[in-house]
Amino acid sequence: MTFDIVFVLLALLGMVVALVLDKMRPGMVLFSVVVLFLCAGILTPKEMLEGFSNKGMITVAMLFLVSEGIRQSGALGQVIKKLLPQGRTTVFKAQLRMLPTISFISAFLNNTPVVVIFAPIIKRWAESVKLPATKFLIPLSYVTILGGICTLIGTSTNLVVHGMILEAGYEGFTMFELGKVGIFIAVAGIIYLFLFSSKLLPDVRTDAVKLDDEEEEDSSLHRVEAVLGPRFPGINKKLGEFNFQRHYGAAVKEIKRSGQSITENLDNEVLRDGDTLVVMADDSFVQTWGESSVFVLLANGKDNEPVPGKGKRWFALVLLILMITGATVGELPAVKEAFPNIKLDMFFFVSVTTIIMAWTKIFPARKYTKYISWDILITIACAFAISKAMVNSGVADIVASYIIGMTEHYGPQVLLAAVFIITNLFTELITNNAAAALAFPLALSISSQMGVSPMPFFVVICMAASASFSTPIGYQTNLIVQGIGNYKFTDFVRIGLPLNIIAFLISIFLIPLIWPF
Template sequence: MTFEILFVLLALLGMVIALVLDKMRPGMVLFSVVVLFLCAGILTPKEMLEGFSNKGMITVAMLFLVSEGIRQSGALGQVIKKLLPQGKTTVFKAQFRMLPTIAFISAFLNNTPVVVIFAPIIKRWAESVKLPATKFLIPLSYVTILGGICTLIGTSTNLVVHGMILEAGYEGFTMFELGKVGIFVAIAGILYLFAFSSRLLPDVRTDAVKLEEEPEEHGDLHRVEAVLGARFPGINKKLGDFNFKRHYGAEVKEIKRSGQSIVGNLENEYLREGDTLVVMADDSFVKTWGESSVFVLLANGKDTEPVPGKGKRWFALALLILMIVGATVGELPVVKEAFPEIKLDMFFFVSITTIIMAWTKIFPARKYTKYISWDILITIACAFAISKAMVNSGVADAVARFIIGM
């Protein structure tokens, strides 16, 4: 075993440990490893930066904007409201109506906006029909993952591997090629959720604190749940030192973290990314901070999603359908022969769709950087560099020989 192989293996082991311990954002952890490889001479500066210009990574970035355009059009919110049964129903009947449709939607959109839109709507609906929301929220998260493995654009991982195949000089995936396996995996996963989610998921959150039963302080305050994002300025600070009330005009009553509820001695609790703060705030809180990047999600028991006109909703859906159909048809041999100088792939059509959505104000063009998950893009770009380091050091060949030997 050469020094380079040993160095790369140890660095990868350290990377996995750092990711498990959640010491930093994933993008920074991977970038740190890439810099180590640069210092050791395993990567050149050009090889280190090649991932940032990869077509797959840029496609992922633009798909974030397309997903945001669909979200802001209000189309998804209207779809889920029509799917949810009104009146008396059962957990199975409700799941049967919503889960396959959500999986289908997630096959063509990024998972995050799908969950962000649907989760508060489903939670409010569950309360209105007297069903436990706990039976629906984890299945919601899982079916978005299952749907994402069915198409090329369903998840960023598919696009990353597609980009690596293209760079190696081979034909990449077609739009629905992954569905030959993914659809059957998704069906099996959804059937499992139907059969076991009601048995395995609790009827109520045993750690939940019924803050909604507390009297409102001035009559104009109500309960709001705020999920802290990566840009929240109080991350890794004590709640008492940060003074949430002075910054945001709301008082923290509870912190939810990793399935646990914290209500005592809140002033000495350190705030972490992904924490859910239960606060007492007035109506202006959601309006002021709903579009801010410091909170991933705000829920106050009311509809906060935009409700534009039908024209905008249908136009956004039409653009999405044209993008999918165009990328699918563009991979056909007859189309490739008709347009040999233009590659009518997903990158081509997502670029056009993004620009049209921006100029027609389906999403606010001035805030476009807010809707892109930069940590995911940096993680993807660094993954390309790490894979190059594995090739340069000989680790990739050793792993390939071992697998072929098996």
């Protein structure tokens, strides 16, 4: 083995360990590895920076703003309120109304704002109709993931793989191409949730802190749940050291993490991204910090979402529909011939939509930077560089040869299964975009050495990198509902592992039929 191969393998191993231990944000971990490759001469400065100018990465950035515009228009809050049945109902009937529609919405919007808006409304509704909220919150996260795999813009992973495909010199995905297999996985997944979620998910888990003496003495104080985001300044600090009350004027009474309720010795607890803090605060807390990026979600049992006029809601929805329609029609050969000098793709239409939303004040243009998840963008940009380093060093070829050697008597379909399993394991342990970055050069090298089309492997990476159901750490929406629903890690394993297997079986069966080797 050459120095470059050994260096890259050790760096990638260190990257995976660092991501699993969660000592730093994924973007900084990947950026650190990319700088190491630059210092070792494996990447040139140009190769290191190419990901930061990639169309896929910039499209993801603007989709954050489009999703924020839809959120601030109040359209999503109105949709979920109409979906939730009023009066007596059952878990099955309520899921039947909710899950397919939420899945459809998440095919065109970023998953996180959908879950952030819907989760507290669903929890409050479930308590009002005497149904356990635990039967709805994990399914909420899962159907947003299932919807996301059906379109090019449904999840950042699809756009990342699309960008890598274009850089490799192949034709990328069209708007609904991934839906040829994604819809089958989504339908099967939703049916599975209908049939088994009531049996596999826990009943109501009572919160350790409901009302306390402090609230009874001072009626101005209320129980608020705050999910910590990656920008929270106290991450990796002890609660006592950070002094939450001095910063935010609220007292922490409980920390919910991995299904555990911590109420004792709170000052010595180290705060982590995704922790749910139960705090006693007055009405000004949510008003002051509701728009802050340090909290992913604030829920106080009341409706905190904006309710603008119907005109703004409809205008935002029309813009979204025009964006999707334009990107779809723009891929047609006749349209390409009619406008040879303009590429009417998703990048074009999302750019136009973002600017219109900013100028018409659907989202506050002065605050646009706070609505973008910069860590995800840095992770994506560095993913391109890491993929390039794996190719430059020869790691991709040597690992691909090893995988082919293990399965050479079984044909490309077994290799497709191997790529799915590898990608899926990485996405459950680290992040979906980092998993795609590691799997893409392997897929490209495997297909090249086998002399088969790489497209089936590219599609399987999209499906596997998004199929994060078995752990709460692979997808941010899983982390959000874990805190609100007070779920344990094992709850995700119990209901999520069969869903991973469903996605695997459908992918391995259908993908070669639709995209032949």
